[in-house]
Amino acid sequence: MLSVKGLTKRYGNILALSDVSFEVQQGSVVGFLGSNGAGKTTTMDIICGCAGCDKGSVTVDGYDITQNPTEAKRNIGYLPDEPPIYSDMSVEDYLIYAAHLRKVPGSKVKAKVSEVIERLSIGNVRHRILGNLSKGYRQRVGLAQALVHDPKILILDEPTEGLDPSQIVQIRELIKNLGKTHTILISSHILSEVQNTCDQMIIINDGKIIEQGSLEEISNKVSSGGGYVLKLVSGAKECVEELKTSGSLSFLELVGENDQDIEFGFNGDRVPEDLIRIAMKYGIKQIRTKGGNLEEVFLKLTK
């Protein structure tokens, strides 16, 4: 559906993107993760034809964005980091304008606009002036303009940025629902958001793609050296002292903010019985693969 190959972009002496390549398959919801300034917006702008690149190519549904921009852009719905709204227009007029520019046939414009207004629950503000709307509603209208021509792929640049918690939940729900019918590439630096809404992820840092795949695949790669994290109900320090005497573990250390977690590794393919027996005394809350949580994976990859 979307193929990005070898994107390189310079702003003067600053290398913003370096050989960025990835693919987004039809029907998938892909998270595009990176810290601020990592190159997410630049990549998205290039994909949508808002910016050019020094090297590389972008193909959307088989159409190259520079050679066949009109055809390629018909298949894209883009919500930039700031919703691109004209503050002097009403919601309905703006969406009609968007539909006209996105080549929706004249006879279908009204129906498409009504459909998208209903889908995004903005019927109560359809005659309001955009400049008077709250940030949450503006974001919904921004999503509506990206959807009005029924594109095959949606590119959403930090769609929950600057929203209050209830608005974030609403937008996330919307995106989850859209994911059932559309291919979506969604950028964010909020890791939980990507974890909740996406089935694949691409991690970018300093303009380079450093990892891509499902969360499980990425965490497995990151934690390839082995290792687990044990969370106890209480008594982590005492437990470590006791485990040290058993000698069945390859490494053992206290981690976490207040040394409340235990990181350990072992040789062989079975968890040592000693460990389970001793840990049971202190109450096991959780045992997981080291690096299994997205924050840890992200920090490890981008440090």
Next chain:
Amino acid sequence: MKTIYYIAKKEVKSSFSSPKAGVVFTVFLLLIGVFFKMFMNYALQASANPQQFGGGGGVDLNQVFKALFSNVHFLFLFFVPAVTMGLFADEKKNQTIKFLYSSPVSIWEIVLGKYFSVMFVMGLMLVATLVYPIYAQFHGDIDVGIWWSSYLGLFLLVSAQLSLGVWISSVTKTQFISCVTTIICLFMLLILGWASRSIAGGGLGGFLEYISFTSHFDNFLKGMISTTDVIYFLTFTVLFLYYSYVSLDSQRWS
């Protein structure tokens, strides 16, 4: 073509839904009214005292309109930037330029849509001034040929001025800079015709005189429609619309 129409329609609607077009229309028509009254008074004084003013008796309406239209040229120094300054500067400031760039719309369609929108607004303003020549036609003797050639000249002049304004708006990021730069450039093109000979003689002076708006526009006010002047204004318009296209396209790559 349809896309150009949609972009132009949206721009015209935006101008009239904000106070901008209203203020521009009111002030322009008010000033034109004041000028018309003033020039008529001069003409009446001249006809009343033919010896003092060197006139031949009677009100020369053609002179009144020549003075009026020359002043329209001067007034456009301020009204053209007022309508063009926000065309692209606002889109860039509000990030709505991404809305246009990510739509299946060519840059030519964007440039032409914006240009036709401001041409429509300024054209309406010129049409509104027709009330004075029509009024004069009923009450005096006015050369209809000069009348029409003056309006053709005004439309060609405003078209060239607007294309320059569109280009300046496409290269600037703020309305203020866009406005001031347009005023300065239009002022230069206004005075070059008069000042060219004192700035430089020979070929350079002639060239400066040629590129000035005034030297071409004055011919229309005299009732002379020459191909050179028409082609000059049309070429100027097309050239600066092309520059706008190049500037917007290159900004995506910078």
